[in-house]
Amino acid sequence: MGENEISLSMSVPLDSDGFLRRECPTCEREFKWIHTPPNESAGPAAPVADGGYFCPYCGVQAPTNAWLTKAQVALAQNAVAAEAVAPLLEDFSRSLGRIGRSSGGTVSAKARYNPPEKMDPLTEGDDMKRVDFSCHPAEPVKILDDGIGLCTASCAEPRRPPNQGRDRAPSRQTRLHPA
Ligand SMILES: [Zn+2]
Numbered sequence: 001m002g003e004n005e006i007s008l009s010m011s012v013p014l015d016s017d018g019f020l021r022r023e024c025p026t027c028e029r030e031f032k033w034i035h036t037p038p039n040e041s042a043g044p045a046a047p048v049a050d051g052g053y054f055c056p057y058c059g060v061q062a063p064t065n066a067w068l069t070k071a072q073v074a075l076a077q078n079a080v081a082a083e084a085v086a087p088l089l090e091d092f093s094r095s096l097g098r099i100g101r102s103s104g105g106t107v108s109a110k111a112r113y114n115p116p117e118k119m120d121p122l123t124e125g126d127d128m129k130r131v132d133f134s135c136h137p138a139e140p141v142k143i144l145d146d147g148i149g150l151c152t153a154s155c156a157e158p159r160r161p162p163n164q165g166r167d168r169a170p171s172r173q174t175r176l177h178p179a
Pocket residue numbers: 024025026027028029055056057058059060
């Protein structure tokens with residue numbers, strides 16, 4: 001991490017089944033994907049396809065970091081403003097004050113900054129209907145009641161049998177979408 005970068009982490013809630021709310025960057029509909037694998041018997045999670053996940057509604061692929069909901073984005077922006085930007089501006093404002101004093105009163109600088117209120121943490125209820133996929137049993141989703149669910153692991157290769165065995169090469173997915 002470079003010296004000028006600040007890293008903040010934000011916790012987002014899971015529902016009682018371990019699902020995380022997501023929003024498709026293409027169709028902007030919300031769904032949830034599993035955050036914690038359902039159980040051991042479902043097998044290991046499939047490696048993420050090159051280019052990321054696929055929307056369960058519109059089927060369009062997007063990078064793994066592109067699925068924040070509007071509420072999650074708002075909370076992240078608020079966290080940056082409240083926890084990173086505000087202290088920096090307060091430091092800046094204090095240093096302006098020191099410049100003013102140390103220069104014999106010939107420089108005047110004013111800085112006033114009201115840090116934003118910290119937003120309340122998100123909550124997650126148990127809405128939406130669960131869809132399990134025979135192609136990817138470790139990756140169920142929850143979707144809006146009127147939606148049909150497509151496999152987010154893509155099934156760019158739809159006829160691949162599930163769980164081809166533990167000795168499957170981890171790099172296998174990279175051949176699906178050559179750069
Ligand atoms: Zn979509």
